[in-house]
Amino acid sequence: MPGKNISSAASLMADDVHLRNELEADVEKLANEIGERNMIRYAQLKAAADFIEDSFSRAGLQPRRDSYELNGRLCGNIEVQIHGVRPEIVLVGAHYDSVFGAPGANDNGSGVAAVLALARRFSGRSFEKTLRFVAFVNEEPPFFQTSQMGSFVYAGRCIARNDNISAMISLETIGCFSDAPYSQTYPSPGLGVFYPRIGNFIGFVGNVRSRALLRRALSVFRQQQKLPSEGAALPGFIPGIGWSDHWSFWQQGYPAIMVTDTAPFRYRHYHEPTDTPDKLDYDRFALVVSGMEKVIAELAGVSQ
Numbered sequence: 001m002p003g004k005n006i007s008s009a010a011s012l013m014a015d016d017v018h019l020r021n022e023l024e025a026d027v028e029k030l031a032n033e034i035g036e037r038n039m040i041r042y043a044q045l046k047a048a049a050d051f052i053e054d055s056f057s058r059a060g061l062q063p064r065r066d067s068y069e070l071n072g073r074l075c076g077n078i079e080v081q082i083h084g085v086r087p088e089i090v091l092v093g094a095h096y097d098s099v100f101g102a103p104g105a106n107d108n109g110s111g112v113a114a115v116l117a118l119a120r121r122f123s124g125r126s127f128e129k130t131l132r133f134v135a136f137v138n139e140e141p142p143f144f145q146t147s148q149m150g151s152f153v154y155a156g157r158c159i160a161r162n163d164n165i166s167a168m169i170s171l172e173t174i175g176c177f178s179d180a181p182y183s184q185t186y187p188s189p190g191l192g193v194f195y196p197r198i199g200n201f202i203g204f205v206g207n208v209r210s211r212a213l214l215r216r217a218l219s220v221f222r223q224q225q226k227l228p229s230e231g232a233a234l235p236g237f238i239p240g241i242g243w244s245d246h247w248s249f250w251q252q253g254y255p256a257i258m259v260t261d262t263a264p265f266r267y268r269h270y271h272e273p274t275d276t277p278d279k280l281d282y283d284r285f286a287l288v289v290s291g292m293e294k295v296i297a298e299l300a301g302v303s304q
């Protein structure tokens with residue numbers, strides 16, 4: 001339904017309007033022009049990887065493809081780094097594959113578009129910690145939470161070379177917002193007692209070990225008062241809590257959180273052929289990304 005968005009482009013700051021347009025163009029590219037992208041649609045998966053690499057390069061960064069073999073075919077996580085003066089790493093990631101049968105505009109064209117937009121904004125700036133932006137392959141089933149999941153392979157390589165990751169943020173399905181009553185549900189009915197029933201907020205989710213990171217990220221996001229936000233550090237076994245690439249980093253003991261519109265608990269086109277670019281609320285999506293820019297800058301620390 002057109003006009004369902006409460007915020008309009010006119011209410012965004014000029015920088016956010018620019019950001020909104022970038023996000024919309026990149027979601028269009030991934031979900032419309034390239035379309036469904038996974039091991040069945042391997043040519044499209046590769047086209048998405050090429051597009052991401054090219055976007056990082058045009059931002060003035062040097063992408064590295066971290067490949068592994070799956071069923072005789074190469075697939076790759078794609079990373080860029082902005083080196084800091086301290087050894088700690090702040091890593092921001094999103095998966096670029098889409099589930100079988102779906103073009104994946106919100107899941108997870110939105111997360112990838114956000115990673116690309118953030119990389120453009122951080123390129124050329126200097127921070128105390130190293131910043132790393134990563135696009136992960138093969139998050140969706142049948143690889144989800146297996147040793148073949150792209151982020152699981154990647155996190156395993158990080159721990160093997162002793163990467164000191166002080167914060168990992170997974171951007172997972174971040175473009176759907178609604179002001180309708182009861183537009184928000186929860187994985188466990190009890191959580192609805194504590195959290196809103198209207199899907200107009202962005203969610204921050206972590207396991208108990210990542211509580212300090214979650215609180216800090218949420219507090220910086222809230223200082224800007226751009227968009228309502230809710231956060232919870234919950235045991236990782238609760239359904240939905242570990243449903244993205246941050247789970248892979250938990251397996252290696254790294255602090256990691258997910259930023260999400262809560263996906264299946266709000267977005268009725270989740271994992272459907274109807275997950276197309278026209279379903280996203282780009283105004284509020286842009287507010288999420290500009291808010292996360294501040295969070296990431298704070299976590300990385302300004303270089304003296």
Ligand SMILES: [Zn+2]
Nearest residue numbers: 107108172173
């Ligand atoms: Zn996803």
